[in-house]
Amino acid sequence: MRVSIIGTGYVGLVSGVCLAEKGHSVVCIDIDKEKIEKINNCIPPIFENGLEELLGKNIKNKHLVATTDLKRAVLESDISIIAVGTPFDGKNIDLTFIKKASEQIGATLKEKQSYHTVVVKSTVIPGTTDEVIVPALEKHSKKKAGIDFGVGMNPEFLREGCAIKDFMNPDRIIIGGIDEETMKNILQLYENFDDVDMILTNNKTAEMIKYASNSLLATFISFSNEIANICALTKEVDVKDVMAGVHLDKRLNTIMPGGERVNPAFLSYLEAGCGFGGSCFPKDIKALVSYAESKGQKPALLKSVIEINKKQPKKLIDILDDHFESFENLNVAVLGLAFKANTDDMRESPALLVIESLIQKGVNVRAYDPIAMEEAKKILGTTNIKYTKTLDESLDCVDVVILITHWDEFDDLHISLNKLEKQPLIIDGRRKLNKKHYKKYKGVGLNYGK
Numbered sequence: 001m002r003v004s005i006i007g008t009g010y011v012g013l014v015s016g017v018c019l020a021e022k023g024h025s026v027v028c029i030d031i032d033k034e035k036i037e038k039i040n041n042c043i044p045p046i047f048e049n050g051l052e053e054l055l056g057k058n059i060k061n062k063h064l065v066a067t068t069d070l071k072r073a074v075l076e077s078d079i080s081i082i083a084v085g086t087p088f089d090g091k092n093i094d095l096t097f098i099k100k101a102s103e104q105i106g107a108t109l110k111e112k113q114s115y116h117t118v119v120v121k122s123t124v125i126p127g128t129t130d131e132v133i134v135p136a137l138e139k140h141s142k143k144k145a146g147i148d149f150g151v152g153m154n155p156e157f158l159r160e161g162c163a164i165k166d167f168m169n170p171d172r173i174i175i176g177g178i179d180e181e182t183m184k185n186i187l188q189l190y191e192n193f194d195d196v197d198m199i200l201t202n203n204k205t206a207e208m209i210k211y212a213s214n215s216l217l218a219t220f221i222s223f224s225n226e227i228a229n230i231c232a233l234t235k236e237v238d239v240k241d242v243m244a245g246v247h248l249d250k251r252l253n254t255i256m257p258g259g260e261r262v263n264p265a266f267l268s269y270l271e272a273g274c275g276f277g278g279s280c281f282p283k284d285i286k287a288l289v290s291y292a293e294s295k296g297q298k299p300a301l302l303k304s305v306i307e308i309n310k311k312q313p314k315k316l317i318d319i320l321d322d323h324f325e326s327f328e329n330l331n332v333a334v335l336g337l338a339f340k341a342n343t344d345d346m347r348e349s350p351a352l353l354v355i356e357s358l359i360q361k362g363v364n365v366r367a368y369d370p371i372a373m374e375e376a377k378k379i380l381g382t383t384n385i386k387y388t389k390t391l392d393e394s395l396d397c398v399d400v401v402i403l404i405t406h407w408d409e410f411d412d413l414h415i416s417l418n419k420l421e422k423q424p425l426i427i428d429g430r431r432k433l434n435k436k437h438y439k440k441y442k443g444v445g446l447n448y449g450k
C-alpha cells in the first residue's frame with residue numbers, strides 16, 4: 001500500500017519505519033524541517049532500540065521517504081495515518097495539531113480523484129474522530145465521508161524503549177471505522193503481520209480502548225505507590241517484600257502444571273517507584289478525567305491516580321530533607337533522567353521535578369543518563385546542573401545519589417561506589433537496587449523519616 005503518515009514523532013516514525021519494513025511504500029510528513037532532513041539522511045531524531053538500523057535500511061531501499069510536503073504525500077498515497085501530538089492544555093485534550101492536520105488532509109482530498117482512507121492513530125478522546133476530524137475533512141474537501149473517503153481509528157499501543165518490537169509484534173490491533181470499506185483498507189496495512197488478536201469496532205470504542213488501557217496501567221502504578229507510602233510509615237515493613245508477596249497471588253500469575261510460575265508483564269506496573277511520566281499516561285488520564293467531567297461524571301479513582309502520582313517524586317526530596325539539616329555544599333548525583341529506561345524521552349519525567357527541587361535547595365546537582373543527556377539539557381538548561389559523561393564521574397565525591405530511572409548500567413552501582421572512600425546516601429526511586437549492597441540506603445516505600 002502507498003501510506004502517508006502525518007506527524008513523524010515517536011509514533012509516526014516508528015510506524016513509518018515498521019510499515020516500510022513490512023513492504024508498504026511509506027512517506028513520513030512533518031512540519032519540522034530539521035527532523036525530515038535527519039530522517040532522509042538515515043539519522044533517527046529520537047533514540048529507540050533498533051530504529052537506526054531499520055530506518056537506514058528502508059531509506060536506502062526507498063521504501064521510506066520523509067517530506068514536509070503534505071499535499072503531495074497525500075495525493076500520492078492510498079491511506080493517510082494521523083500521528084500528530086495530542087497534548088493536555090491544562091483543562092482538556094488539545095486538538096490544535098489534530099484539527100490542523102485534518103484541515104490540510106481535507107484540502108488535499110478536494111483535489112484528489114480517487115478514494116482515500118484517513119486513519120487516526122493519535123490518542124484522542126471518544127468522539128473526536130467522528131465529531132471533529134470527519135467534519136473538518138468534509139468541510140475542507142467538500143466531499144462526503146463514507147462515499148468519497150473513509151475514516152477510521154487505529155490506536156497505537158507501542159511502548160517507548162521497545163517500540164519497534166511492539167509495533168512489529170503487536171499484542172492487539174484495534175480498528176474502528178465509519179464503514180466496511182474503511183476497515184478493509186486499514187486491515188490491508190496489517191496484512192503481513194503474524195496472527196494477532198483484532199477487534200473491529202466503531203471509532204468511539206477504538207478511542208476509548210486506548211484510554212481504558214492506559215488508565216488501568218496508571219492505576220496499578222499509583223496503587224503500588226500508595227501502598228509503598230503506607231509501608232514506609234510502618235517500621236520493619238519494606239514495600240518490596242510486600243509487593244513480592246502480592247505478586248505470588250495465583251490470580252495474578254499462572255502456576256504451570258510443573259509448579260513453575262509465569263509472571264505476566266503487568267506485574268512490573270505493580271511495583272513502588274517515584275511515579276509515572278512520559279508523553280502518554282499523565283496527559284491521557286487527565287484528558288479522560290476532563291472528558292468524564294464534561295459528561296457529568298466524577299471520576300474519583302482516576303483523579304486520585306493523578307494526585308498520588310503528582311506527589312510521588314517529592315517523596316525522594318522528603319527523604320533528603322529528613323536526612324540533612326543543611327544543604328550547603330551538598331553534592332547530589334541524579335541518575336537516570338528520561339521518564340523510563342531505553343528512551344531519551346524526557347516528557348513529564350519525575351527527574352524534572354526532583355532536579356528543580358534540588359536546585360531550589362541550593363545543592364550542587366550532577367546529572368547522568370546513558371542516553372537522554374541532550375534532551376535533558378534542552379529542558380533543564382545547563383546553568384545549575386553539571387552533566388557528567390560517565391556514571392563514575394557523577395559519583396566522584398558525592399554525598400547523595402538519587403536514582404530516578406533504572407538503566408541496566410546502574411545494576412552495578414555498588415561496584416562503582418566500592419571504589420570510593422566516602423559512601424554516599426542512596427535514595428532509590430525505583431527500588432531496583434539490592435539494599436544489602438549499600439551502607440546508607442533509603443528508598444520509596446522503606447522507612448520514611450529519620
Ligand SMILES: NC(=O)c1ccc[n+]([C@@H]2O[C@H](COP(=O)([O-])OP(=O)(O)OC[C@H]3O[C@@H](n4cnc5c(N)ncnc54)[C@H](O)[C@@H]3O)[C@@H](O)[C@H]2O)c1
Binds near residue numbers: 030
Ligand atoms: N509516544 C508514545 O509512546 C505513544 C504511544 C501510543 C500513542 N501515542 C499517541 O500518539 C500521538 C503522537 O505521539 P508522539 O509521542 O509520537 O508525539 P510527538 O510529539 O513525538 O510527535 C508529533 C509530531 O507531529 C508533528 N506535527 C504536528 N502537527 C503536524 C502537521 N500538521 N503536519 C505534520 N506534522 C505535524 C510534530 O512536529 C511532531 O514531530 C499522541 O496522540 C500520543 O498520545 C504516543
